[in-house]
Amino acid sequence: MRGPRAGAVTAAVITAALFSAAHGPPDFLTFLDRFLFGLAASSVVWLTGGLEAAIVLHAVNNVLVFVLAGALGDGVVTEEAPQSGGELYILLSALAMAGYVALVARSRRKLQPELLTPARDLRGSGPPVSARAW
Numbered sequence: 001m002r003g004p005r006a007g008a009v010t011a012a013v014i015t016a017a018l019f020s021a022a023h024g025p026p027d028f029l030t031f032l033d034r035f036l037f038g039l040a041a042s043s044v045v046w047l048t049g050g051l052e053a054a055i056v057l058h059a060v061n062n063v064l065v066f067v068l069a070g071a072l073g074d075g076v077v078t079e080e081a082p083q084s085g086g087e088l089y090i091l092l093s094a095l096a097m098a099g100y101v102a103l104v105a106r107s108r109r110k111l112q113p114e115l116l117t118p119a120r121d122l123r124g125s126g127p128p129v130s131a132r133a134w
Contacts, residue, residue: 033089
């Protein structure tokens with residue numbers, strides 16, 4: 001890629017599509033919901049330089065889904081977008097994910113996480129290895 005932003009956007013779209021496809025969505029709205037989730041996860045990975053914020057997003061999402069399913073009973077479908085009101089469901093889900101990404105972006109400005117770690121020589125104290133030996 002020519003620039004870091006183009007690479008990040010390309011990677012986000014590809015991984016979001018793979019994430020959605022891996023969840024086996026039965027219809028377009030469910031695919032779109034999972035795709036938007038993948039974009040949100042990619043965004044927070046790019047913002048923080050680590051997987052932790054994306055893992056938190058996934059864990060909180062799963063806990064909320066299972067708690068709601070447990071509280072509301074068997075009538076709640078957790079594998080796909082609801083048949084009636086699916087567009088509203090996707091909109092609310094997208095707004096919640098956008099809010100989380102905005103929170104992470106705001107926190108990043110305040111906390112300034114270290115995005116690059118200095119390289120360390122892990123070869124130990126043995127003799128230096130020549131490039132020709134390989």
